[in-house]
Amino acid sequence: MDDLKWLTLRHQLHQHPETGFQEIQTSALIAQYLIELGLEVEQNVGKTGVVGVLQGRQPGERLIGLRADMDALPMADQGESAWRSCHPGISHACGHDGHTVMLLAAAEQLAHNPNFAGRVCFIFQPAEEGLAGAKAMIEEGLFERYPCDALYAIHNWPELPVGELRTRSGPIMAAADRFDIRLSGGGGHAAQPHLTADTLLAASELVVALNTLVSRKITPHESALLTVTQIHGGSSHNMIPGEASITGTVRTFTAAARDILEQQVRIKTKQIGESYGLQADIRYHRYYPATCNTPREARLALEAAEQAGLTAQPAEYPALTSEDFSFMLQEKPGAYVWLGSGPSHPLHHPCFDFNDKVIPYGVRWLCAIVHKELGEI
Known part of the structure; x- marks a missing residue:
């Protein structure tokens, strides 16, 4: 993995944040990356969402979905980094820029070595922050065109140190x-x-x-x-x-x-x-709605984390924060995981900046979950 390339892209996204259903430049950039990787790409799913599909080296019946949210928050960036937001009143204060980069980097790694049987659906979702972008994608036929057998998503979690992952069966977000x-x-x-x-x-x-x-x-x-x-x-x-x-x-x-x-x-x-x-x-x-993981997929998520070299444990209790990946988990089995990103400012803090040390851990986990689901050839 070209760490410098992904760091540069993450900083670029952080510097040019876009709020829900306004992710025009972000979506275009994502689509271009996926097209260059040779994926089948569809844009404007749920207004500004992007979907890319990668065929494995061998045919297979299963289609596994990996989702990243890509919108920013309508709040000022008070950080001091060279890549702080250049758009007044808009900032990536929740780390969706990091989520996007981890999924793109995983797509590149899997595209260069598609050593699995089946297909992977990379879902770049708009408008998670209160505007129900996941619901918009579903209503525009996401799962009719891409009938995923299971879905997975990451959220960086400052309460956990880098290198740790938590999830649980049942409710994980309120x-x-x-x-x-x-x-x-x-x-x-x-x-x-x-x-x-x-x-x-x-x-x-x-x-x-x-x-x-x-x-x-x-x-x-x-x-x-x-x-x-x-x-x-x-x-x-x-x-x-x-x-x-x-x-x-x-x-x-x-x-x-x-x-x-x-x-x-x-x-x-x-x-x-x-x-x-x-x-x-x-x-x-x-x-x-509440974000509820299914038992099989929660177990596989923890097993994939251990396989990827992360410290993985079941979460003791769910969080009272909310997440619109919940709409997708009402339609399909899957798991939502917390990936340690501490130490950092809390999520939605005006000085929050995604911890770049998290990127390789997220990429390893995303690739590992694909291999847990689709095998490794």
Whole structure:
């Protein structure tokens, strides 16, 4: 593997990040690399997604999918590297530039020595960061045209040191929901609160009530989370505003917990709004399902890691962060793995920069999982 070439490309991608469904230059660059490797390539799958297929040295019935996300975040890059983002307000603060490079490097290595029976589908997915690019690719026929028998994906994980890999059977990343609540119908002079419905007091009570739901409505044997992330209202020190809003997120691992918390958020909102004489409106959006690995593929992922020289162990517990690879795992068996990238800044930190030392480990694992699935000739 030409380490310098891949380092240069990773830095180039980091310097020129593109957000979800805007990955025009990134997609074109990926497609050109795959075409030069001799792969069958399709562009614009799910708007800006790219798919490349490599035939092994021998024919085989199985098609294995390897996926990398390639979008950046709408946040400023505060890093100090020479390759920091040159696009204001956009940065690769989650490491998708590294994921893209690892999959391209694996495609090159496998194309130069396709010593397996069957085919590999390299899936470069747009818009993972909240815009459901995986779902868009599926809806545009990804698996009709490329009926993968199993799927695998990597995410760099700063909580683990370089050279370690973790995954688990069952849930590994949480379902993610968003709620937006609007309380309206009050408003008046702050010195005459008895003459108006107090939207801010109602919002404050609702925030406290929402933060009790997990501990009082979900069994202690199950993990779940509800976090209020925004509260807005008012524009003057001497006025009770006519409207207040609350926004937050809910994370769960089972359908039952997800249903309970949505129902309880709606009930609490209605109850408290009515008790203050306010109109209470809520929008509740389930945007990503839980990411659930299948047992066989999780086991193969760990075995491939050991074969590739990584330290591999089952993850003790899933993460409450979310991932839209979940949509693909609803369609096909597969596994999502955490690849150690520490020490580094946390994911989504304004100074985050993908740890380049991770690249060879990721490439070795991706090639190893292909050989675990399709054999080695």
